[in-house]
Amino acid sequence: MTTAVLLGRLALAALFGALIGLEREFRAKEAGLRTHYLVALGSCLFMLLSLYGFSLSEVLATQPEIAAQSIRVDVARVAAQIVTGVGFLGAGMIVLHKRFVVGLTTAAAIWTTAAIGAAVGGGLWIVGGAATALTLAGLELFRLVDRRIGTAKHELDIAFWAADNEAVGRALAALNSIRGAAVAGYEAARHGDTGVHVSLQLVSSARGARPGSVLEALRDIPGVEPERVE
Secondary structure, rough: OHHHHHHHHHHHHHHHHEEEEEEEEHOOOOOOOOHHHHHHHHHHHHHHHHHHOOOOOHHHHOHHHHHHOOOOOOOOHHHHHHHHHHHHHOOOEEEEOOOOEOHHHHHHHHHHHHHHHHHHHHOHHHHHHHHHHHHHHHHHHHHHHHHHHHOOOOEEEEEEOOHHHHHHHHHOOOOOOHOOOEEEEEEEOOOOOOOOOEEEEEEEOOOOHHHHHHHHHOOOOOOOOEEEEO
């Protein structure tokens, strides 16, 4: 294996990783261009090290006493450690934010990028390129599908004043009756004769609650004065 071919594999793996990283960067995700570039490059380097870094001929030349022994070389051990190591890196991308788990897609992208780098390092250039194309297609196409069928979720922060507890109940019932929406949790505090101040989070599908429609719905409820819908 010539040095030029090895350098070519490194460059190609880095390019594939950068392409996936650009998509994540465009979406303003936690791990972007540089992270995916380095993950693919590092995985490819580890794979090359596993395949060609431990030359059996060099070992036999320096230690002829083991030449007659049965020797078994496992080139998959380094690749297996790539999977484990990148798993820890991806876990750092997953966080809980406002009752939503975010970062799962980015973590999966990092894991896949590592596999692409390892594939290119192992000489599977076409497979690595196809995996890159499929990854990019999946990240973009499934986003469009989520928007089209309304499975994407978002959260609205809502605050309003209610004249009494009955008005609070009417408001909560109205919000829960919105198609594709549900109240995730709320806080209510009475302020003397002013009324009851309520703040809540409304979880909705992409085709469910809209800030404008929610605002109008609250205004139509007797005894309820909307303060904030965002």
